[in-house]
Amino acid sequence: MSVLVFAENSEGRFKKAAFEGVAFASAIAGGSVTAVVMGNMDATQVAELGKFGASKVLHYSDASFNAMDAGVFAQVISDAASKVGAQWVIVSNTYTGKAVAPRVAVRLNAAFAPGIIALPEGNTVKRSVFSNKGFADFSLNQSVKVVSLTPNSYSFAEGSGTATVESCSFSPAGNRVTVKxxxxxxxxxxLTEAEVVVSGGRGLKGPENWHLIENLADTLNAATACSKPVSDVHWRPHSEHVGQTGITIKPNLYIACGISGAIQHLAGVSSSKVIVAINTDKEAPFFKAADYGVVGDVFDVLPRLNEAIKAFKNS
Amino acid sequence: MKILVCVSQVPDTTTKITFTPDNKSLNTAGVQFIINPYDELGITKALELNEQTGGGTVTVITVGGADTEPNIRKALAMGADDAVRIDAEPTDAFFVAQQIANYAASQNFDLIFTGRESIDYNGGQVGGMIAELLNLPHVNVITAITVSGNTGSVERDIDGGREVVEVATPFLVSAQKDLCEPRIPNMRGIMTARTKPLQVIAANGSDKRTEVAQFQAPAPKAGVKFIDPNNMDELVSLLHNEAKVL
Structure with missing residues (x-):
């Protein structure tokens, strides 16, 4: 089966989601796949996609593709998809992927499913709906199928394959978006790609205490996040707000510090593989959603947890 | 500017989601439907943009049954000038996008808003699809916008930051939080909304490309394991040996 995957880079380096996407695409194809890469990138780096299952990379290397323009990217990716006769097109469900994938689907007359979380079974794909309060199996009823993969959904390993890189050019049509x-x-x-996320709520009592969250995040190489009330009062930027009306994340480990666990917050984080909740209130709803709970004050517990993890990492 | 805002109605954020016994649809008993929060931001920003220049119109459009009309009236009460309802169940994103694109194609809108995603299906598909169908540039997840003449300056979220882009009208944007505070209808707005035009149009075609095979509730959690706050070494050991995430 012919499968095409769009491997995103940021400033000339592949995102982890790109490797995950290539490995996922290769699993669907049952073998090697073709990858699309856009913008300036070092050729040896581009060829690295071979280690994850790409046998061929179409590199549209024009510098104008460094900046993301959804309309332009969609034209290039659908051009590549037509070149290889792709039946499946795989994109990462990042901000770039969210903008580009629906347009690709329209151009290819394809059925589209955003944010899928597992390998397809036949024509059926699984994704979370109602902001993680449920899941749905969607059947994709067109001969070409476009899907975007939620980051951290697919386990993969680095192999030893190699990819041939073909340099491609394309002149997009239509009005452009210019990055200023x-x-x-x-x-x-x-945050969207992080494997570990440390998140703080009103229990932190003020933005001046966020070093507790940041120190633990540094130790864990984690992203930092916050609850809605925290971003509403501008203790932290909205870009860190996870929950139903913020960002939905799916890390391996989510550590909730001083967050009570309102239903809207849980909606954004309940797909995390493992949840640790730290709260002074034993009745906090988060303890019903968490795997591990610590009833205690974040001001005592966080420094202690940070030291324990440092000790573990050094052992 | 002549602005179109795409609106969908969604279960209230506090809703406990359950499915019908055949797992084919949402159990709507007792569910209160609201305007999708991101769409409310689009309505508000569209109104603000026109208020700054002192002209233009804001049209809201939805694809849905007659049950959506209270929420359409709310959008009119917020200040939109008129509304269009395409009378069909919004069961497939491409179908919805095509209906809206069909309507918008002949109307010469300067700017089209969608929400970043609806909080029910979370697809974020419709905006990009409309843009592609109408061959317009689009900017996703925007947190600020100004339009001067026919040039829009738009700030958007990107992975790991934000960037400012420029784009010429007509174009489509999808609203992200931080764009503005949603406007709350006042009494005068509610009164005038009753008599504002709401046009109902029949759906054109039925090209649906996906369907829900079945819904599933999330698996219940096994139950929390409490750890002594004075024994963080135990938590670390559990995360390493049992959960295998460290």
């Missing part, structure tokens, strides 16, 4: 200014949250692990 980039405001990177420097040095931080992106």
């Amino acid at each position: 200014e980039v405001k990177k949250a420097a040095g931080k692990v992106p």
Whole structure:
């Protein structure tokens, strides 16, 4: 089966989600797949996709593809999909993927499922709905299928394959979006892709206490997050708000510190593989959703947990 | 500007979600439906943009049955000028996008808003699909927008940060939180909304590309294991040996 995967990079480096996507695509294909890469990237790096199951990479290396324009990216990816006669097109469910994938699906007359969380069974794919309060199996009723994969949904390992890289060019049509200014949250692990997330709620009592969250996150190489009330009062930026009206995340480990666990918050984090809740209130709803609970004050527990993890990492 | 805002209605955020016994649909008994929160931001921002320039119109459009009309009236009460309801069940994102694109194709909107996603199906598909069907540029997950002449300056979330982009009208954007505070209808708005035009249009075609085979409730959690707050080494050991996440 012919499967095409869009492997995203950020400033010339592949995202982890790109490797996950290639490995996932290769599992659907039952063998090697073709990957699309856009923008400037070092050729040896591009060929690294071979280690995850790509036999061929179509590299649209024009510098104008460094900046994300959903309409342009969709034209390039569907051009590549037509070239290889793809029956499945795999995209990562990142901000870029969310913008690009629906347009690709329209261009290819395809059925589309965003944010799937497991390998398809036949034409059926699984995704979470109602902000993680339920799941749905969708059947995709077109001959071409486009899916975006929720990051951290598929376990994969690095192999030893190699990919041939073909340099491609494409002149997109239509009006363009031009990037004027980039405001990177420097040095931080992106929340949507993070394997470990440390999150704080009103129990932290104020933004001046966030070093407790940040120190633990540093030790764990984790992203930081917060509850809605915290971003509503601007202790933390909205980009860190996880929950039903914020970001939905699926890390391996979610550590909730001083968050009571309202239904809207749980909706955004309940797909986490393991949840640790730390709260002074034994009756906090989070303890019904957590795997491990610590009834205690975050001001005592967090430094202690940080030291315990440091000791473990050094052992 | 002539602005179109796409609106869907969704279960209230506090809803406990259950499914019908055949697992084919949402159990709507006792569920209160609201305007999708991200769509409310789109309505509000559309109104603000036109208030700044002192002109233009804001049209809201939804694909749904007559049961959506209270929420359409709420959008009109917030300040939208008129509304369009395409009379069909919104069961497939492509179908919805095509209905809206069919309507918008002949109307020459300068700007189209959708929400970043609806909080029921969380797909975030419809905006991108409408843009592609109408061959418009689109900017996803926007947190700020200004339009001067025919140039829009738009701030969007990206993975690991934000960026500012420029794009010429007409274009489509999808609203992310931080764009604005949702407007609450006042009494005058509620009164005038009753008589504002609400046009009902029959659906055009029935091209559906996906369907729900079945819904599932999340598996219940095994139950929390409490750890002594003075023994964080035990927690670390459990996370390493039992949960295998460290």
